[in-house]
Amino acid sequence: MTNKLNQIGLDKQASSDLSDKLNGLLANYQIFYMNARGFHWNIKGEKFFELHAKFEDLYNDSLEKVDEIAERILTLGFTPLHNYADYSNLSKIKAAKNVSSGKEAVQAILDGYEVLLPLERELLDLAGDSNDEGTGALMSDYIREQEKLVWMYSAFLNK
Template sequence: MTDTNSIGLHSGNASQLAEKLNHLLANYQIFYMNVRGYHWNVKGSEFFQLHDKFEELYTDLLVKVDEVAERILTLGHQPVHAYSDYMTLSSIQEDKNVSDGQTCVKGVLKGYQTLIELQREVLALASDADDEGTAAQAGDYIREQEKTVWMLGAYLAK
């Protein structure tokens, strides 16, 4: 009898991955709310451009929240779902009462940098566990978000 889960991963590895993914999920949730707040509250001459961009970003973040939670379930574990847990587990902090466009963009940039760092940790764990599904998901997110980081940096360099 082997100690594997329903998708053939060692149960200990799956548990370790699920724990790391729950940390990632918490960061996604707090970051999602921050970007949603930027969308609602941004003011100034770049309002229209940033309002639309923030909506695009938070819509994508919401999709990823669901995908990360579903990956945790696929590994045979439960995603955290209480906001209090998100606040405890997240490295990204709430960003309240921000309306200046440059400050909002800096908050988005910092959030993505945190997500990329966490996803690299997930990628390393998944690779070591021969978990191609989690590794592919993390790799796709990293590739996509690195480009976003580059674009946000270019925007701030004006």
């Protein structure tokens, strides 16, 4: 039975399925990160200082998550995607281009969370079914944090 388990004692097939889903999440986070970075650089208008700083926080946090997701894939015994062609092809989040309006940028962030949160919830369920506490804990933390951010960004847009 040991040959059905990976190096951390999880079922190899379940870990492969989780890694595939994690690679999908990784691709979406890479595009989300690039969008936040572009918003930081290109934002204009009356809320410039507030949003410029907020988008910097967001892209720094996203970069950390990209690293955590890639390292989790490696921990499960698989290879994280690592080129932009794969990210672009797999991501449901689309690259934003030439966005300088604060409201448009914040809406794009909210649209990104509409993609990320369901993926994270699906991964949380799969991790639970596979007894993968590491992936589950990561997703649980992301979900809790992002639900609050959705509320905050929605409040900014008076939604």
